[in-house]
Amino acid sequence: MAKLRKAATALAVCAAALGGTVGVTGSASANPGQWYLQRGQTLNPGDSLYQDVPNGGYLQLIMQTDGNLVEYHHFGSTFWACWSTNTWGRGHTDYVTYQQDGNFVMYDENTKGVDWESHTKGVGGTIVNMSPLKNTADNGTVRVGMIFVGNHLIGDSGCVY
Numbered sequence: 001m002a003k004l005r006k007a008a009t010a011l012a013v014c015a016a017a018l019g020g021t022v023g024v025t026g027s028a029s030a031n032p033g034q035w036y037l038q039r040g041q042t043l044n045p046g047d048s049l050y051q052d053v054p055n056g057g058y059l060q061l062i063m064q065t066d067g068n069l070v071e072y073h074h075f076g077s078t079f080w081a082c083w084s085t086n087t088w089g090r091g092h093t094d095y096v097t098y099q100q101d102g103n104f105v106m107y108d109e110n111t112k113g114v115d116w117e118s119h120t121k122g123v124g125g126t127i128v129n130m131s132p133l134k135n136t137a138d139n140g141t142v143r144v145g146m147i148f149v150g151n152h153l154i155g156d157s158g159c160v161y
Contacts, residue, residue, distance in 0.1 A: 036129035042097040043069075051130045051145070059130045059145040059159070067094040067115065069106060071130065071145060073159040082145060082159035085116040098128045104149040118149045125150025134161055 035051050037043065043063040051059045057075035064070055067090030071083040085106060087094065093109035096116075102125070104118035130145045135158070137143050143158030 036127040037098045038127055039098050039100050039102070042095055044095045045092050049128075049130070051132050053132050053144055059132070061130055061147065063094070063096050064088070065092045066090075067092065067106075067108075069096050069116070071147060071157060071159070073145060080159070082143075083147065083154075083157040087115045090115050098149070102150050104128055104154075118152070118154055120149045120152045123150040123152045125152070131158070 035049055037049065043049070043061075045063055045065040045067075048060050048062040053059060053073070053075075057073060060072045060074060060079075062070055062072065066088045068088035069085040070081050072079050073082050087106060090108060094106055094115055095109060096104065096106040098104050099121075101121045102123045103121040105114055106116040107113070108115055125148070128147070128149050130147050132144065134142055134144050135146050137146070137156065137158065139156075142161045144161050146158035147154040
């Protein structure tokens with residue numbers, strides 16, 4: 001998995017260097033044009049990360065205003081949800097942050113409670129990103145856009161290809 005992660009990150013860096021459409025929208029603490037989150041950075045409601053897919057289309061990870069963190073695959077004029085935290089309806093005050101300890105956590109601004117977390121405290125790596133490569137998941141499905149928190153793959157993330 002570590003080799004897969006390194007290859008995915010290297011390809012993403014190359015895509016960005018070649019002018020791929022990658023970036024953050026909205027008021028996230030991440031810098032404009034960034035396709036990943038570093039430790040200490042946050043996606044607020046309405047903020048997104050984008051990552052090109054080599055054969056066309058792009059991936060979007062958005063902190064929706066309904067409190068759900070969702071990954072979408074866009075291709076032409078169509079798009080579909082591939083993965084989510086299933087936290088919709090929790091309110092427009094949720095935000096997700098990649099903590100210094102390595103955990104990727106969604107908080108409710110009002111209650112300061114945790115609505116979702118990746119359980120990656122102490123895991124190596126320094127970014128949250130979506131792999132633009134096709135990969136085979138543990139269950140045998142071929143996916144694009146698998147979400148990595150540091151060196152850890154998030155469950156069934158990514159879009160079945």
